[in-house]
Amino acid sequence: MTDLTDFLSHARKTLAYAIAKVGVHADLHQVPERISKTVKRRVSAELKRLAILLRRLIFLMALQVELAPVKPRMGSNYFEKTEGEVKKKTCTFSLVPTVAGETPCFLRGPQTVPDQGPVLAEPLIDRWQAMLETLKNAQRRAKCLARTLQRQKAEGEPKPYIVPIPNTHSFPADLALISGGLTVQLTEALKDWPDSS
Numbered sequence: 001m002t003d004l005t006d007f008l009s010h011a012r013k014t015l016a017y018a019i020a021k022v023g024v025h026a027d028l029h030q031v032p033e034r035i036s037k038t039v040k041r042r043v044s045a046e047l048k049r050l051a052i053l054l055r056r057l058i059f060l061m062a063l064q065v066e067l068a069p070v071k072p073r074m075g076s077n078y079f080e081k082t083e084g085e086v087k088k089k090t091c092t093f094s095l096v097p098t099v100a101g102e103t104p105c106f107l108r109g110p111q112t113v114p115d116q117g118p119v120l121a122e123p124l125i126d127r128w129q130a131m132l133e134t135l136k137n138a139q140r141r142a143k144c145l146a147r148t149l150q151r152q153k154a155e156g157e158p159k160p161y162i163v164p165i166p167n168t169h170s171f172p173a174d175l176a177l178i179s180g181g182l183t184v185q186l187t188e189a190l191k192d193w194p195d196s197s
Contacts (some may be wrong), residue, residue: 034118057183061142063189159193
């Protein structure tokens, strides 16, 4: 268990450094209004790969959380009549046709020519900051996920399948090791999850 705790701590620090580094190299910490499309594409791709590692880290942390057994809750039936209540029958029949909505965007075609210059940086900054915030509150997020996993396991849902992350050869060495370690540790941690047939 101490080896896993050391691994989780090291993985968390390494991921925090990698995520912060991506934003700092793109000057996102200076909150620019616009960035070039090339920078946006590069940073988006890097954050997407790091997001996979972050999700797996929190998933592994959630599997280590000790929770009390799930207490069965009494369900309530919305349609069940209570004492003394008269149930009204309601039926609607519209005589006026419904107003047509807006045409879906995929049927409209391009409305404007895409900008050639810099693009807004705000969505990318928000995503970067959200990942940093998630890492900061990783313990709380892991506990919430642990409750969800506990319910799924109790309900007999299928065991999550952990696939290796593709293209880890392009990761820096420390992130590639963490990627492989997370995959192995998650596979090991899910062994006690009953197989549903």
